[in-house]
Amino acid sequence: MDDYLLKATGYNGGDVRAYAIRTTNTVEEARKRQDTWATASAALGRTITITTMLGAMLKGEDKLTVKVEGNGPMGAIIADANAKGQVRGYCINSHVDFETNEQGKLDVKRAVGTEGTLSIVKDLGLKTNFTGQVPIISGEISEDFTYYLANSEQVPSAVGAGVLVNPDHSILAAGGFIVQMMPDASEDTITKIEASIAEIPPISTMIQHGKTPEEILDAIIGADHLKIHEKSPVEFSCPCSKERLETAIQGLGNEEIDAMIREDHGATASCHFCNETYSFTINELKALKTH
Known part of the structure; x- marks a missing residue:
């Protein structure tokens, strides 16, 4: 199955803006090029997945660069993406892996670190770039981007990204979602979305069970309230030459x-x-x- 991204809205013609994505092949390409070990693959893959969705919020030739710089052994994770679904990423130390954490998951927090900064630079074709920066709050990546969007861009958001790694270190599955509440969203809508996100399985579990981006958004927003506007391909792409x-x-x-x-x-x-x-x-x- 090819990687792709969905852009959608929900409730009353746009109280909610949503993105969902499958990035299995994209993250696998990054893993092969960076020779990442399992935990590093999960951290880099989550970052690439979310960066791709943030890139989808841009227009035309605009692009952005994300830097997750924690105090863990991976060092900085850098990814950049554009509005065309093209993304690339690397980390300073790709050979990082640990035993699974108490939840039986790859210990991304330990690899990334719990102190540091998450910064995003947007090149919007203007004289100066837009730069936003927040402290890392968990090192789990998704929570850190949620915090960034709420505090640096003042957009209440829920961000989820998951990466599953095979025993041979190849990528089994990767994907994620971003759900954002628009200024006119009613309290009732906000309550329903929050309840849905609290009730759905972890995003990595949904991906493991083969859930598509469509099914992920259905689970969060509900088919009756969901309107998909665009489906576009996603790929690892590097313009170097x-x-x-x-x-x-x-x-x-x-x-x-x-x-x-x-x-x-x-x-x-x-x-x-x-x-x-x-x-x-x-x-x-x-x-x-x-x-």
Whole structure:
């Protein structure tokens, strides 16, 4: 099954705005490229899943970058996404794994840490980017994004993301939801949504049982109150290329390029996000010098 995202509204033509997503293949691609161990896969996968849904709230060529920087052994988790369903992500230390926690779940909190910051930078094509930042409140990722949306963007939201990992460390299932209350939402609607979210199984359990994004939203909002507006594909995508790196190297100036030639007899660079490696010979570097 391909990964995809749903945009929907609910109740009275829009008291509720909702997103649900399947990211199994996307998170698996990130896992393979980053060589993440199980707990790190869960933390990175949750971050990628939620970042993709936040990207779906953008328009046109807008994009955003998320950074979860806790005091756990994973170090920072960075992900960016655009309005087209394209996302990528990496973490500083991908080889993090622990025994399951008291609930029998992967111990994401321990990997991420319970102190630090969650920050989001939005590039909306303006002169300056929008930046929001909040403290990490749990390290479980979903709760931290819930706190961010309520406090930095003043949008009461419920955020859920889950990642299940196979014994061979491949991704069994990944997905999530964001449900947001609009300013005109009635108290009755808010109460019903809160009750539904409290009653549904954990998102990882729903994913494990093969629930689709449609079924996740049905469980939260109810088919009678739900209107799906858009279904769009989701994928791991990295725009890095040798041509982009050529431009970056040119920007360093002739002196720096000469130093690469003299000291390193060439240049090699790797992309943090996709781990693709690009090499430049002495002649290629010479060709990049501006005359």
